Amino acid sequence: MSRTVTVGLKVNGVEHELDVEPRLLLVHALRDRLGLTGTHVGCDTSNCGACTVHIDGRAVKSCTVLAVQADGAEVTTIEGLGSDDQLHPLQEAFWNDHGLQCGYCTPGMIMAAAALLDDNPNPTEDEVRQGLEGNLCRCTGYHNIVKAVLDAAKGKAPAIATQPEVTA
Ligand code: FES
Numbered sequence: 178m179s180r181t182v183t184v185g186l187k188v189n190g191v192e193h194e195l196d197v198e199p200r201l202l203l204v205h206a207l208r209d210r211l212g213l214t215g216t217h218v219g220c221d222t223s224n225c226g227a228c229t230v231h232i233d234g235r236a237v238k239s240c241t242v243l244a245v246q247a248d249g250a251e252v253t254t255i256e257g258l259g260s261d262d263q264l265h266p267l268q269e270a271f272w273n274d275h276g277l278q279c280g281y282c283t284p285g286m287i288m289a290a291a292a293l294l295d296d297n298p299n300p301t302e303d304e305v306r307q308g309l310e311g312n313l314c315r316c317t318g319y320h321n322i323v324k325a326v327l328d329a330a331k332g333k334a335p336a337i338a339t340q341p342e343v344t345a
């Protein structure tokens with residue numbers, strides 16, 4: 178029988194106690210134990226950034242952290258950033274600027290961008306590109322992602338665009 182350790186995590190404002198194997202990665206604790214599947218796994222080499230969450234306010238690739246290392250920490254995932262009624266400005270800007278295609282990288286990209294804007298609320302385009310260099314997107318070519326982050330920083334994200342009516 179494998180040994181387990183009790184870990185305390187505050188995730189999106191809710192306290193959890195989890196019995197975990199010491200080898201369990203934080204990303205798997207979030208996805209498989211807490212059902213927070215907005216945090217994605219895109220690689221097994223710490224390269225893609227799809228698993229980015231905030232630990233105590235800092236952007237971290239959650240596939241590089243053991244759940245036991247996060248004991249006592251405050252974790253924010255994409256589910257904790259906005260709500261269905263009130264999107265986070267970055268979510269709104271990604272929507273309006275078409276900053277995604279398949280969406281696989283998007284939660285990690287937005288979490289990394291949120292930490293970037295916390296540190297530097299008025300970044301240049303170069304600073305955004307540099308700040309997101311740990312997050313890979315295989316679809317968009319990055320242009321609209323960078324635009325979305327810059328627009329969110331400027332508070333330029335307009336209200337969610339109404340979708341055109343489709344008639345038969
Ligand atoms: S899944 Fe964590 S960096 Fe790719």
Ligand code: FES
Binds near residue numbers: 276278279281315
């Ligand atoms: S939108 Fe598909 S990987 Fe970024």
